[in-house]
Amino acid sequence: MVALSDEEIENIYALVKRYWEDYLKKHGVGPLPQLQREGNYTKAALVLVYLAWGYPNTRWVTKEELTEFVRNYHPKTPDVQEGRHLGMQRGFYVASSQRRNGLNEEELKNAPRNAYRLMTLERPHPSWIPKRQKVEDIDFESIKKNYGYRCATCGSREGEANLRYPGETTRLQEAHRNPHKPLTGDNVIPLCERCNRADRDKWVYDKRGRVVGVAKAEVVINSIKKRYLPEAEVEKLKDFLVKRAGGDSS
Ligand SMILES: [Zn+2]
Numbered sequence: 001m002v003a004l005s006d007e008e009i010e011n012i013y014a015l016v017k018r019y020w021e022d023y024l025k026k027h028g029v030g031p032l033p034q035l036q037r038e039g040n041y042t043k044a045a046l047v048l049v050y051l052a053w054g055y056p057n058t059r060w061v062t063k064e065e066l067t068e069f070v071r072n073y074h075p076k077t078p079d080v081q082e083g084r085h086l087g088m089q090r091g092f093y094v095a096s097s098q099r100r101n102g103l104n105e106e107e108l109k110n111a112p113r114n115a116y117r118l119m120t121l122e123r124p125h126p127s128w129i130p131k132r133q134k135v136e137d138i139d140f141e142s143i144k145k146n147y148g149y150r151c152a153t154c155g156s157r158e159g160e161a162n163l164r165y166p167g168e169t170t171r172l173q174e175a176h177r178n179p180h181k182p183l184t185g186d187n188v189i190p191l192c193e194r195c196n197r198a199d200r201d202k203w204v205y206d207k208r209g210r211v212v213g214v215a216k217a218e219v220v221i222n223s224i225k226k227r228y229l230p231e232a233e234v235e236k237l238k239d240f241l242v243k244r245a246g247g248d249s250s
Contacts, residue, residue, distance in 0.1 A: 103119075
């Protein structure tokens with residue numbers, strides 16, 4: 001059982017917050033996870049705090065250990081994804097032992113499999129692309145609740161068998177309704193891993209998960225090119241589709 005006292009959690013969080021304000025915020029790293037929501041620590045904050053424990057002398061922490069820690073506060077957590085999200089989405093330099101991400105052989109040598117490590121709070125993650133950052137802290141729990149914890153496109157329910165792949169347990173992910181727009185709460189729908197993987201960045205959805213536009217014109221273009229339409233018409237169609245996706249699609 002891995003645990004920290006409330007006081008320790010609050011102290012570590014305050015330390016992270018100071019570093020974030022001094023070094024990271026100006027690079028667009030963030031948002032800093034809220035420490036609490038509705039009286040409970042948020043998963044993202046718990047993961048960040050746990051990784052920052054002992055900072056600057058941090059260590060590799062396995063996903064299992066992180067999950068165990070988070071379950072003290074969120075007992076139903078299936079699998080903690082926040083280690084990866086803090087790095088790739090928010091820009092914190094949380095390295096993953098599964099990826100190279102700016103680390104050399106020496107630094108990776110003793111890393112356990114499937115582990116995370118907070119490398120520094122003074123620089124953003126070297127592989128992070130700032131434009132993918134979220135522009136607000138998204139309350140994904142509430143969003144999922146609004147959808148009855150079901151995938152918006154196939155209806156599979158979180159924690160239950162996937163409807164199309166019965167051997168797999170459904171895990172809902174934060175997906176864009178429109179990938180051309182920032183990942184704000186209004187632009188998020190829950191999709192199961194299968195739907196998210198298959199449809200990633202191709203379609204524009206309405207709030208009910210119905211396709212209302214094409215985000216990647218190639219999806220349509222490749223199927224008609226040189227078969228039904230002259231090249232000039234294809235180009236016109238492409239322009240139309242892309243403009244439409246970038247515009248209003250709600
Ligand atoms: Zn689905």
